[in-house]
Amino acid sequence: MGKFDMDQLRKQMDDVNLKLLELINERATVVQKIGEIKSKQSMNRFDPVRERDMIDKIISNNHGPFENSTIEHIFKEIFKASLELQEDDHRKALLV
Amino acid sequence: MGKFDMDQLRKQMDDVNLKLLELINERATVVQKIGEIKSKQSMNRFDPVRERDMIDKIISNNHGPFENSTIEHIFKEIFKASLELQEDDHRKALLV
Numbered sequence: 001m002g003k004f005d006m007d008q009l010r011k012q013m014d015d016v017n018l019k020l021l022e023l024i025n026e027r028a029t030v031v032q033k034i035g036e037i038k039s040k041q042s043m044n045r046f047d048p049v050r051e052r053d054m055i056d057k058i059i060s061n062n063h064g065p066f067e068n069s070t071i072e073h074i075f076k077e078i079f080k081a082s083l084e085l086q087e088d089d090h091r092k093a094l095l096v
Numbered sequence: 097m098g099k100f101d102m103d104q105l106r107k108q109m110d111d112v113n114l115k116l117l118e119l120i121n122e123r124a125t126v127v128q129k130i131g132e133i134k135s136k137q138s139m140n141r142f143d144p145v146r147e148r149d150m151i152d153k154i155i156s157n158n159h160g161p162f163e164n165s166t167i168e169h170i171f172k173e174i175f176k177a178s179l180e181l182q183e184d185d186h187r188k189a190l191l192v
Contacts, residue, residue, distance in 0.1 A: 009130050010146075014153055016123045017171070021154050023119060024170060027112045028161045034105050050106075058113050065124045070177045074120060075113070077173045081166045 024078065028085055035086035039093065045086045051079055120174065124181055131182035135189065141182045147175055 038045055058075055059068045066074075134141055154171055155164045162170075 006133055009126055013126050016119060017150055017154050018157055020119050021157055023112060023116050025162055030105055030109050037102055054113055057110055058117050061114055061117060066121055074173055077170055
């Protein structure tokens with residue numbers, strides 16, 4: 001194993017990073033649509049039961065190498081960012 | 097917009113979550129391979145220059161809805177978890 005393998009692996013990593021970026025933003029778009037519906041129906045944007053349900057579905061499909069606790073931590077960061085995005089959208093809507 | 101749209105969006109969200117899970121773990125597998133090479137060549141596992149380079153590549157491809165700062169935050173969490181995974185692998189290798 002040498003420089004060639006390392007370059008190949010780094011290239012692969014960059015590709016995965018961009019696919020991840022695309023999916024994280026795709027998820028954010030879905031979150032925004034859900035936020036719009038919730039806003040119209042005056043529903044609470046934070047839904048801990050739905051969040052737990054999502055985490056459970058994700059964890060039950062986790063075959064590593066990341067541990068369940070790590071996967072849960074990463075997704076909770078994504079959820080938190082998504083909630084902030086919905087709140088920003090809501091604030092902007094109120095300002096119109 | 098009603099219950100039907102919400103159910104559809106939630107289904108879409110669950111699908112994206114599982115694709116994200118798959119990619120995050122695919123990334124972790126690449127990280128482990130890189131960790132093995134680095135271990136054999138006694139290279140430092142944490143490489144801030146490479147990390148900055150990855151973040152820059154990701155950010156330059158970010159078209160939202162998430163802000164660059166949010167994307168950077170999420171990826172740094174993934175990087176941190178990846179480094180911990182490499183360190184676990186290294187500790188296990190030392191124990192063999």
